Amino acid sequence: MQICVIGCGYVGLVTAVCFAEMGNSVTCVDSNGERIAALEKGISPIFEPGIEALLQSNIAGRRLTFSSSLAAAAPDAEIVFIAVGTPSASDGAADVSQILAVAQALSEHLSKPAIVVCKSTAPVGTACRVQAILDQTSAGLQHRVVSNPEFLKEGDALNDFMRPDRIIIGTDDRHSQRVMHQLYEPFVRNHDRIMFMSRRAAEMTKYAANAFLATKISFMNEMAAFCDEFAVDVEQVRKGIGADQRIGHHFIYAGCGYGGSCFPKDIRAMLHMAETQGTRMPILEAVEARNQLQKEWLFRCLQRSLGQDLRGVTVAIWGLAFKPGTDDIRDAPSRVLIESLLATGARIQAFDPIAADNIARCYARAVAEGQLALGDAHYAVLNNADALVLVTEWKQFRQPDFALMRTLMRRPLLLDGRNQYDPQQVERAGFAYHGVGRPASRPQLSALRRAG
Ligand SMILES: NC(=O)c1ccc[n+]([C@@H]2O[C@H](COP(=O)([O-])OP(=O)(O)OC[C@H]3O[C@@H](n4cnc5c(N)ncnc54)[C@H](O)[C@@H]3O)[C@@H](O)[C@H]2O)c1
Structure with a gap:
């Protein structure tokens, strides 16, 4: 599948290398140009055991590329993962402005209907807000927004992603359920741990x-x-x-x-x-x-x-x-x-x-x-x-x-x-x-x- 992952931090980068490792074609986007320059050379900006080896082999296998331009990377994606930060605001609220900004940019740059997946941890209702942004501004294109929170533990993130206890897919849309199931199936081959809700x-x-x-x-x-x-x-x-x-x-x-x-x-x-x-x-x-x-x-x-x-x-x-x-x-x-x-x-x-x-x-x-x-x-x-x-x-x-x-x-x-x-x-x-x-x-x- 053609995947775009937005945000090359602990979650985005692990998501990107693991999907690439399973044979998908993945482009990872980050607004931090230094991060992208290092990643293109196979250098991980985060410490996570084993990540650089996977990074380098998937770059060499041409399954994994990097870009600092969402406009260049997103248009052809079938599935877009949003994995940007949701830091605490001064009042303790999760600041979802990075997610909403990405949603806005996607609405301008996606050129065909895509499944947009919220992987960042965000308050109840955020995926609906992303859907509303995409519905309002994408000329006639029907994008489907799914919530797919991440449960990886830093320090053992690759193992957690490759062998998850469960994969939570939040969507009532049948098409999205089918595509997400297909995408995650290689990670749950011995028994299905994909849960829809x-x-x-x-x-x-x-x-x-x-x-x-x-x-x-x-x-x-x-x-x-x-x-x-x-x-x-x-x-x-x-x-x-x-x-x-x-x-x-x-x-x-x-x-x-x-x-x-x-x-x-x-x-x-x-x-x-x-x-x-x-x-x-x-x-x-x-x-x-x-x-x-x-x-x-x-x-x-x-x-x-x-x-x-x-x-x-x-x-x-x-x-x-x-x-x-x-x-x-x-x-x-x-x-x-x-x-x-x-x-x-x-x-x-x-x-x-x-x-x-x-x-x-x-x-x-x-x-x-x-x-x-x-x-x-x-x-x-x-x-x-x-x-x-x-x-x-x-x-x-x-x-x-x-x-x-x-x-x-x-x-x-x-x-x-x-x-x-x-x-x-x-x-x-x-x-x-x-x-x-x-x-x-x-x-x-x-x-x-x-x-x-
Ligand atoms: N770190 C974890 O262990 C972990 C585990 C599960 C869930 N989460 C959740 O996942 C989300 C991401 O966490 P993280 O630790 O990977 O964050 P992070 O800060 O390590 O990475 C976020 C990345 O997004 C990039 N970014 C921000 N705005 C962007 C934009 N508009 N376009 C492109 N890139 C942009 C940043 O430059 C940064 O590289 C958070 O909501 C977090 O709560 C984190």
């Missing part, structure tokens, strides 16, 4: 899925705080409840809060959608509030351990991306910590295998002034540090040499924002350890405070 239900399903996952995380973070009150290790509780098949082991890890380009903005968008209907979603309000608290936990914990005034203190950070496997730092917990530390006058030495450049761009002034140093090795950033904070649980941080770390650091304090380490092992190596909802060794912490 109304456009509005498809849009709502995406939000409901993210809200539910965020709720699981915030629930577990609240349990961690509760466990703290009773000196109970939340990790033991996690394993205990996860064994119940009705609960399961996924998404019940306590930590320093969820981030990324989806959960925070989608929860905010839902709260805003509720407000526009004159209703409330108290559970989601609590999910959001707990997440804010959780993101502040690392800084508060540092203050509890090292004193309120952190001026002159050096803090090492391991992991800056919002989760392992991606370079995405949007709404990442590391940023809340970095901003609090910068404001208080502390010095930061941070390492991330992939996301450091994005952080450097974001805090260019602090980098230039030497308050934020980005190291190129994880042990190197420990030199003379007063604390180490594990924020993102990249695999390479899983089994560190605690004895070596102890010799590098000025003060032996380890804050484990992902409950990655065995507290006793860390304490045996001479560290004061603090995890999320894990009983800390209080005497060690107070000894540390005195040493400071």
